Amino acid sequence: MTDLAIDLRGVVKRYGELTAVAGLDLEVPEGTCVGLLGPNGAGKSTTMKMLTAQAIADEGEITVLGHVLPGDSKAARAQCGVVPQLDNLDTTLTVEQNLRVFAHLYRIERSRRRAAIERALGLANLADRRDTRADKLSGGMRRRLLIARALVHQPRLVLLDEPTVGLDPQVRQELWALIDALRSEGVSILMSTHYIEEAERLADTVTIMAEGRAVASGPPSALVAEHVGRDAVEVYGPPARLAEVEREAQDGGFRTRRTGTSVAVLGVEGSNGAHSPPDADGHAGHLALVRRSLADGHRRETNLEDVFVLLTGEEAT
Amino acid sequence: MSGRSPRRGGSIGRLERPALAGVLTREVINFSSFWRATTFSSTVEPTIYLLAFGFGFGSLVSEVSGYDYVEFVGTGTVATAVLFSSVFPAMFGTFIKYQFQRTYDAILAAPVDTEELVTAEALWIATRAGTFGCTPLLVAMVFGLDPRAGMLLVPLIGFLAGFGWACFGILVAAVLKSIDNFNYVTSTVITPLFLVAGTFFPISNLPEWARVLAQFNPLHHCVELVRHAAFGFEPGTDVLRVLALLGFGLVMWRLAIWRMTKKLVD
Ligand SMILES: Nc1ncnc2c1ncn2[C@@H]1O[C@H](COP(=O)(O)OP(=O)(O)OP(=O)(O)O)[C@@H](O)[C@H]1O
Ligand SMILES: [Mg+2]
Numbered sequence A: 001m002t003d004l005a006i007d008l009r010g011v012v013k014r015y016g017e018l019t020a021v022a023g024l025d026l027e028v029p030e031g032t033c034v035g036l037l038g039p040n041g042a043g044k045s046t047t048m049k050m051l052t053a054q055a056i057a058d059e060g061e062i063t064v065l066g067h068v069l070p071g072d073s074k075a076a077r078a079q080c081g082v083v084p085q086l087d088n089l090d091t092t093l094t095v096e097q098n099l100r101v102f103a104h105l106y107r108i109e110r111s112r113r114r115a116a117i118e119r120a121l122g123l124a125n126l127a128d129r130r131d132t133r134a135d136k137l138s139g140g141m142r143r144r145l146l147i148a149r150a151l152v153h154q155p156r157l158v159l160l161d162e163p164t165v166g167l168d169p170q171v172r173q174e175l176w177a178l179i180d181a182l183r184s185e186g187v188s189i190l191m192s193t194h195y196i197e198e199a200e201r202l203a204d205t206v207t208i209m210a211e212g213r214a215v216a217s218g219p220p221s222a223l224v225a226e227h228v229g230r231d232a233v234e235v236y237g238p239p240a241r242l243a244e245v246e247r248e249a250q251d252g253g254f255r256t257r258r259t260g261t262s263v264a265v266l267g268v269e270g271s272n273g274a275h276s277p278p279d280a281d282g283h284a285g286h287l288a289l290v291r292r293s294l295a296d297g298h299r300r301e302t303n304l305e306d307v308f309v310l311l312t313g314e315e316a317t
Numbered sequence B: 001m002s003g004r005s006p007r008r009g010g011s012i013g014r015l016e017r018p019a020l021a022g023v024l025t026r027e028v029i030n031f032s033s034f035w036r037a038t039t040f041s042s043t044v045e046p047t048i049y050l051l052a053f054g055f056g057f058g059s060l061v062s063e064v065s066g067y068d069y070v071e072f073v074g075t076g077t078v079a080t081a082v083l084f085s086s087v088f089p090a091m092f093g094t095f096i097k098y099q100f101q102r103t104y105d106a107i108l109a110a111p112v113d114t115e116e117l118v119t120a121e122a123l124w125i126a127t128r129a130g131t132f133g134c135t136p137l138l139v140a141m142v143f144g145l146d147p148r149a150g151m152l153l154v155p156l157i158g159f160l161a162g163f164g165w166a167c168f169g170i171l172v173a174a175v176l177k178s179i180d181n182f183n184y185v186t187s188t189v190i191t192p193l194f195l196v197a198g199t200f201f202p203i204s205n206l207p208e209w210a211r212v213l214a215q216f217n218p219l220h221h222c223v224e225l226v227r228h229a230a231f232g233f234e235p236g237t238d239v240l241r242v243l244a245l246l247g248f249g250l251v252m253w254r255l256a257i258w259r260m261t262k263k264l265v266d
Helices: A043-050 A073-077 A094-107 A110-124 A140-151 A169-184 A196-202 A219-230 A239-251 A284-296 A302-311 B017-058 B069-100 B103-110 B116-134 B137-143 B149-175 B179-195 B208-214 B217-230 B233-265
Strands: A004-015 A016-028 A033-037 A058-062 A068-069 A079-081 A157-161 A188-193 A207-208 A214-219 A231-236 A256-257 A262-264 A298-301
Touching: A004 A043, A004 A188, A016 A033, A016 A043, A016 A058, A016 A302, A043 A058, A043 A094, A043 A157, A043 A188, A058 A239, A058 B179, A058 B208, A073 A262, A073 B208, A079 A140, A094 A110, A094 A140, A094 A298, A094 B017, A094 B069, A110 A298, A140 A157, A140 A169, A140 A302, A169 A196, A188 A196, A196 A214, A196 A302, A207 A219, A207 A298, A207 A302, A214 A219, A219 A256, A219 A302, A231 A239, A239 A262, A239 B137, A256 A302, A256 B149, A262 A302, A262 B149, B017 B116, B069 B103, B069 B116, B069 B137, B069 B149, B069 B217, B069 B233, B103 B116, B103 B233, B116 B149, B116 B233, B149 B217, B179 B217, B217 B233
Parallel strands: A033 A188, A033 A207, A079 A157, A157 A188
Antiparallel strands: A004 A016, A004 A058, A058 A068, A207 A214, A231 A262, A231 A298, A256 A262
């Protein structure tokens, strides 16, 4: 077995009446990138905060890089880089000063500090902005600096909480390349996001969270195969028609996903003659109806978004 | 089985130097950009008090408790400078850093604990307070205060008192929910303590109860120690005053850490 960079067992975190994390199990094997996918309020940021002991779990066990939290959190944090959801750069300091402060906080030896800062400037592509104050940077630059700050000490584990939120597509692509490069260097990564595409591209495994729990976990392709099959048929029409298709499909044993203007009937591969859906026995009548509906629809491959929407009941971004 | 093998040994302890140094580095870098404004506000105000009282009252009363009045106020306002340059930066700076800039969230994600964060911030503010505290003394020298070897201890006295006030300020910032509420603390705690510290008039002329209360005012002990540094120590009582300031610092330090931990760690 590989070592685990992060191991959560039955973790619970409550804020008064509200249970933000409700018995979460999560594993990040060393050297892999795990995507934490979930709608707003699912508990992603709370989970991230528990990994740096900035929130203390009420129940369960958390191990980070072999250190048991919260007691040994400091030793774990020394080898972690953290990119928070909310920008917390020192706005009155320059780009370089921000990196210098963290080179000290992360205890980089004096002789290696200079090089570490230069390296981070290069990663963020901000070498020519080193003397710009952080509050004078564009949103994309700030985010790059935030990420570079987390990498200044070459951590073994990186925690990224929605690293690309609010960025334009081009900057997002750049960050994806950066994260991909980290993973190929063997850095372990836990990344929360609500961009499905981001998780699909970067993550070796994805954990889908809803209401504080992991509702599914595995490589994106396996999750798709397990929960929504290979093909989907998208049926368009007026609301009444969509409701009808939805009901027919569900009666026929299919899973469906509703969007604003269409219903997707999931896992339809083999349902146009050759095979029957898994639990279609005894549903012959329904099946005939479903087939008719499917004939009107547009056939496409299923994707992780279908899984996300199906399991969290939320429309994805 | 998954490879869960907690690594032990070489584990990191409390109040580590690298962590304190890291937080201090941040403050020093910040100060290198803003020292003008900070120095100005921390030294000019006490100097104005010194000049206003020293020459305003000085024209009415020439001597107080056997001291020349300008010298009396000149030594007393050292404590004012220490107070102002420690408690206010601690209150406002701390609040801004955790509430608006989330600087502390960033720092606590690094290998730094709240205890180290609070300690480093208080040490830094105390160092500044010890330094800025000397300004009124220098101004008073211009107006005739004679230099004395004992005055070399003034920065240390300022540091000691400033540490307690810095921790008090951090505690206030950790407890209060809004920066507007700071006014309550200023009016009900800081201003009274400031006025009955023996800075502008001697405690000995106050009613009995006020004299007793003054013994619980750390600022009063700071005032007296500075005065004695300038005019001659009274070893017996001065040791007690140092102990009082140490006790004040220690209690405020632990309280500030306790409340900041509650604030910063959910
Ligand atoms: N400090 C706190 N005090 C009280 N409740 C909190 C606190 N932090 C988070 N919560 C609550 O816990 C739940 C989970 O929040 P969390 O920030 O972990 O969600 P998230 O998955 O990161 O959402 P988003 O995608 O919007 O960032 C939410 O209902 C939130 O209101
Ligand atoms: Mg979040």
